[in-house]
Amino acid sequence: MNSVRTYTYKIAGASRLSPRWPLPAGHALITNRGLIQIALSPNIPKYTICYPFVRRPSLARNMSARVHARVPIEPQSVDAPLTNSANFLVVTIADASEAVATVREVLADIDNLAKNVSIRDLDASFACTVGIGSDAWDRVMTGLPRPSELHPFRAVRGQKHTAVSTPGDLLFHIRANRRDLCFEFERQLLGALGDAVKVVDDTEGFRYFDVRDLLGFVDGTANPVGQDVEVATLVTAQEDAAVVGGSYVVVQKYVHNMDGWNALSTEQQEAVIGRKKLDNVELKDPAEGKQQPHKSLATIVDDNGDVHEILRDNMPFGNPSKGEFGTYFIGYSKELWVIERMLHRMFIGHPPGLHDKLLDWSKPLTGVTFFAPSADLLKKLR
Ligand code: HEM
Numbered sequence: 001m002n003s004v005r006t007y008t009y010k011i012a013g014a015s016r017l018s019p020r021w022p023l024p025a026g027h028a029l030i031t032n033r034g035l036i037q038i039a040l041s042p043n044i045p046k047y048t049i050c051y052p053f054v055r056r057p058s059l060a061r062n063m064s065a066r067v068h069a070r071v072p073i074e075p076q077s078v079d080a081p082l083t084n085s086a087n088f089l090v091v092t093i094a095d096a097s098e099a100v101a102t103v104r105e106v107l108a109d110i111d112n113l114a115k116n117v118s119i120r121d122l123d124a125s126f127a128c129t130v131g132i133g134s135d136a137w138d139r140v141m142t143g144l145p146r147p148s149e150l151h152p153f154r155a156v157r158g159q160k161h162t163a164v165s166t167p168g169d170l171l172f173h174i175r176a177n178r179r180d181l182c183f184e185f186e187r188q189l190l191g192a193l194g195d196a197v198k199v200v201d202d203t204e205g206f207r208y209f210d211v212r213d214l215l216g217f218v219d220g221t222a223n224p225v226g227q228d229v230e231v232a233t234l235v236t237a238q239e240d241a242a243v244v245g246g247s248y249v250v251v252q253k254y255v256h257n258m259d260g261w262n263a264l265s266t267e268q269q270e271a272v273i274g275r276k277k278l279d280n281v282e283l284k285d286p287a288e289g290k291q292q293p294h295k296s297l298a299t300i301v302d303d304n305g306d307v308h309e310i311l312r313d314n315m316p317f318g319n320p321s322k323g324e325f326g327t328y329f330i331g332y333s334k335e336l337w338v339i340e341r342m343l344h345r346m347f348i349g350h351p352p353g354l355h356d357k358l359l360d361w362s363k364p365l366t367g368v369t370f371f372a373p374s375a376d377l378l379k380k381l382r
Pocket residue numbers: 213215217218219220221222223252254273275294295296298299310312327329331339342343358362
């Protein structure tokens with residue numbers, strides 16, 4: 001992947017220069033939306049002001065003073081660490097205009113609601129990320145910019161399996177190392193929302209042994225780490241200057257046919273996933289045109305050879321007494337098309353017809369797309 005990173009800051013009274021991409025390393029660009037983007041190579045520290053500015057060095061001199069007063073755009077806690085417990089709460093918003101007003105109030109104040117709970121154990125890595133669905137965006141975020149790629153989840157119909165599209169206006173991805181913190185936050189949140197919303201799904205996820213899913217495989221290994229998390233998940237001005245710092249979020253609640261899965265040999269299961277079960281070592285990809293494992297179908301390489309990563313925070317869920325065993329898939333990306341292409345390759349197959357065999361034992365019950373705006377954009381609801 002390209003090693004040049006682009007950071008975006010809000011600055012006061014920015015002037016206008018027409019965007020020119022890609023921005024070379026060590027160059028900065030002032031956009032017409034009051035944002036400055038600075039492309040840095042790894043050997044230039046993050047907060048250095050870089051010269052020359054694109055096109056107009058005289059403007060650069062004027063701007064440098066203002067850049068010192070920059071305020072980094074604050075994302076939501078998309079990059080929160082993997083935790084032991086989580087709730088994936090999906091709700092729809094009632095029709096009444098008072099309902100929208102209540103939702104706006106609660107979302108604008110969500111950081112304070114989170115503080116109520118997180119302070120009670122600062123080591124528990126409590127975080128809540130709010131996602132807003134396509135239809136709800138125009139109702140809730142009135143007067144604020146709309147993410148350019150945001151649209152309702154598009155069902156993907158393969159020959160054998162379908163990625164269904166289901167309702168959902170808001171997602172609350174609640175995470176903590178303590179179940180009681182997730183519970184308490186959800187209690188306060190739903191209390192504040194009252195009958196402005198209707199819960200369509202609330203899945204309680206738990207960490208299972210060494211980060212394994214209920215199929216027995218370590219899940220999350222190929223996630224980006226360190227600075228690559230931000231690169232994979234947060235929209236920059238290159239993708240969409242209006243919603244910088246936000247992230248697309250796709251969720252799907254899968255249930256597994258455990259009897260069928262357990263009837264396979266370990267080698268058959270490993271061929272489905274593309275990794276060894278015990279030590280998690282990656283298997284070699286089969287030849288092009290042959291049945292591909294899950295991990296290869298979910299790897300997106302563009303025409304330039306760049307890999308487009310996403311951040312997953314999948315969680316097992318279930319209830320043995322009801323025969324329920326599942327994986328809640330959640331993927332964050334700065335580009336919605338990346339997750340959509342993964343789904344296409346999984347359900348239609350690559351080549352078409354050779355779908356992801358994981359689906360023969362995993363059925364999605366839901367499918368919803370959201371956009372998690374930056375924390376700054378949420379505060380604009382105040
Ligand atoms: C039943 C649901 C699913 C299960 C149990 C599951 C499990 C796994 C496992 C065990 C791995 C290999 C280890 C790792 O890198 O994490 C993996 C990789 C991956 N999965 Fe899934 N997955 C599921 C659904 C999905 C969906 C719906 C997507 C995307 C739309 C997805 C995207 C990925 C990606 C991007 C990788 C890493 C590929 C790589 O670069 O090696 N997964 N998954």
